[in-house]
Amino acid sequence: MTAKLYIDGREICASEGDVLIDVAADYGIHIPSLCYMRGRPCLGTCRVCSVVVNGSIMPACTARIADGMVVEVAQPEVADMRRALVEANFSEGNHNCPSCEKSGRCELQAVAYEVEMVVSRFPYRFAERERDQTARHIFLERDRCIFCQRCVEFIRDIDTGHKIFAIHGRGTHARIDIDVVLADRMPPEQVREAADICPVGCIIEKGRGYNDPIGKRKFETRSIRDRVLEGDKK
């Protein structure tokens, strides 16, 4: 069923039940996110796509289109909340863009530019997180993990469907883990996929890095906003 809704005052028609963040993108309204991937199940972990729906704040990746819905994306208070959530991810981990090989193709970095973040308002934690380099083709740089769960949900062993990545522990003690036996069975294209869907530089493909010169890197040639709006699968 077709529904009529309003995003920032603009009247929009969409199918009832569709995902708000997708519909917004189809109409040229970019709502940033760090965990959502179009066409895949919503993870709802980063909360960076928070918008106002009928007066309450909710993530646009979980909101489903309903007739008469009134959505506010640009409203300053909720826009600042999105920025705060991006900043919180920077404070929690150790994100040193200039030395990170994901720089220029990192979604966290690109989204931070997009929401016009300058510095985190939250105290930087300088958390100590151990790296895991035991897998043959994958380097796990935990300093940068933002617990989006993309790898946990979307990268599975091809033969068995078993989890290759998983979260150990909970809360502030949580840690991303890798099953080395399964990881070593990943074909090269799956290793690349894992590194690509990681929105930060946590899953790094060994033996590859700094391939593109500065100025020619992924989000430099085309911004994350343009990529999302043009339906690029990232």
Place this chain on the structure above:
Amino acid sequence: MNIESNKAAFSKEPREENLVTMLWDIQRRNGWISKADVRSLAAILNVSPLDIDETLSFYHFFRSKPSGRHQIYLCDSVIARMNGYDQVRAALERETNCCFGGLSADGLFGLEDTPCIGLSDQEPAMMIGDVVFTGLTPEAVSNIVAQLRAGKLPADIANPNGYDSGTLDYVDAMVVSRIRNQGPVFFKPMRDHHAVLQGVLARHPIEIIDEIAASKLRGRGGAGFPTGLKWRLAHEAEGGQKFIICNADEGEPGTFKDRCLLTRSPRDVLIGMVVAGFAVGARSGILYLRAEYWYLKDYLERHIGECREAGLLGDDILGSGFAFDIRIQMGAGAYICGDETALIESCEGKRGTPRVKPPYPIQSGYLGMPTVVNNVETFAIVSRIVEEGGRWYASMGTEKSSGTRLLSVSGDCARPGIYEIEWGMRLDEVLGMVGASRPMAVQVSGPSGECVSAAKDGGRVFCYSDLSCNGSLMIFDESRDLLGIIRHFMSFFVQESCGICTPCRSGCVDMLTKVDRVIGGKATKQDLEDCNAWGHLMRSTSRCGLGTTAAKPILTTMKSFPELYRDRLAVVDGPILASFDLEKALKGHEDAFRNLVKDNY
């Protein structure tokens, strides 16, 4: 432990949703869960070992390193701390020769802290395996540890008369159920559950739902969703099977009413579940019991068994053709599992992470099927509503908050325990009733609720539109260090946040840091502004009720006790930055100067 013996133990259709139970079985056999156990479970369930570890590492009571022969969990709650926790903790370390977080050299003891175990009216308290010890003193600790050293089992110490673990005597030997008043709804003696259920089964499910709707009952877990509406939606939902879940994961610090209901009126709860099953068309019920209440498990199993024998549960309930049965699912130590979708995940053997909503459990809950999750107290009330009628229930309380509810009262008062109050009662009336002589602050609904001032808020009313209490009521008198209590609450949320969403995982830690700045006298007005703004961020953007309420210890006390913060603000009369510590910066200067002087002469 090897694959073969684990396989033998879990031979009956090993399915992933039994994982929490399987982990418990192994731990109860061996004291802990080894890497080899994890590998064997992974092989049995056909998942990767990491998948097992995800669940194992989520729950506080699962141990992936060897335990002491007696693994002792001492309750660390603000109420315990008001009642001698520190002395008991010191006595435990001394007597067992062990430090908290470790094992004794002889491997006999292991000591750990654990958040509120539902015994706030008899703290300090501790768990040793399934057994609890309450009202502890340093002397009691020496005595207990000496007996353990002499080879006695914890159960024999706590239950010297050797009552069977399925009896009320066994539970009573360990824990007191302090029910302070007799109200119209709860703890009715000699109820004829047979007749109640017969009356229900003679009616149409829709009539039962109408009856519950007419009672205007709202869920007692805290959120206050209308029970009748929840059931109606579940009744109308399509699904091959439907499920009823009783949330007995009573984790909110300060509450213990569900423990008392399960102890004194277990049949009320079980019958309430059957009624729900009949109304929505479910055949299976799960009672999710927090691991802290393990001492109630055999007792509840016995009641379930007796209900089956009496035809109140089973394939053909009272000859009506309606089938419904109940199983107990044990939790494993996670406050977050009080959230209904986290609880469902836990029932499915997974990490207790709250789900993305929608869909809601009434659409897609346990195993993806329509599921009704209600609190223990809600089911107990249901069993009374179908007996006395919805109008009877709605005639009590207020227009929007019908009926009565149970309060678990603890802290600084003469008579802590369980009280049944009609909604609409004023705070000062309740304080008078429980004998609070010098109350300063009252924590309504536990850390996730509101801290109110006894002086200013005495006229406030218990009802869903004002003090919508979830059952926990902690009273603090003027001698208490409220900032210390706030800090304790915030560190509780840091420990219990599941970490799935950014605002809660990150915000709890940031808010704790702010409390420390206030306590340390380093906070400026900007810190308080930050608390307000960051608390609002957590409230607005978190995934579940834990994150949305976790800033409340700070936010609500800033409102009711502003002087608490104002008095501690850093006075900027020296350095311009409050964070600048002059003494620290000058440390060593004197030594350096002295050395310089010495070198020159």
